[in-house]
Amino acid sequence: MHEKSVTLLNQAVADELSAVHQYMYWHFHCDDQGFDLLANLFRRTAIEEMMHIERLAERILFLKGDVVMVASAAVANETDVKRMLELAAGMEEQSARDYNRMAVECAQNADSQSKKLFEELVADEERHFDQYDTELGNLARFGKDYLALQSIERAKTRGAQQPGE
Numbered sequence: 001m002h003e004k005s006v007t008l009l010n011q012a013v014a015d016e017l018s019a020v021h022q023y024m025y026w027h028f029h030c031d032d033q034g035f036d037l038l039a040n041l042f043r044r045t046a047i048e049e050m051m052h053i054e055r056l057a058e059r060i061l062f063l064k065g066d067v068v069m070v071a072s073a074a075v076a077n078e079t080d081v082k083r084m085l086e087l088a089a090g091m092e093e094q095s096a097r098d099y100n101r102m103a104v105e106c107a108q109n110a111d112s113q114s115k116k117l118f119e120e121l122v123a124d125e126e127r128h129f130d131q132y133d134t135e136l137g138n139l140a141r142f143g144k145d146y147l148a149l150q151s152i153e154r155a156k157t158r159g160a161q162q163p164g165e
Helices: 003-032 036-062 081-108 112-142 144-159
Strands: none
Touching: 003 036, 003 081, 003 112, 036 081, 036 112, 036 144, 081 112, 112 144
């Protein structure tokens, strides 16, 4: 058994679980504030992170390890949108660095499939980082108007709905 790989894969599971919890928390708050674009971005990212957990768990089980389903961090009760985006970008940037390091460690332990999995996750985490960095740029460029437009768009959509829709 590749004990080192199983340990690394379980560390990734713990981090991904934390990310799912965090992104869903932010999704709920952005949705509550009428920021549909950001709420959906956090929700989609959480779903992708759940898919990462599934892939990691499958690899752990293949290696005859056990999947440890314990989050690595508590949810940050942050509801300021700018701060949410900053934290999200930081989480994704850190994950990409961690997964790069883990890929190298798996390669050093002759586990090319776990290495490949971590490299694929790096690409996803970098894409997530880019999405949050773009939203931070939009917020910096357009200020609170950017958020107001999202709320107005929701109000227009809901106002146009027929009763019972």
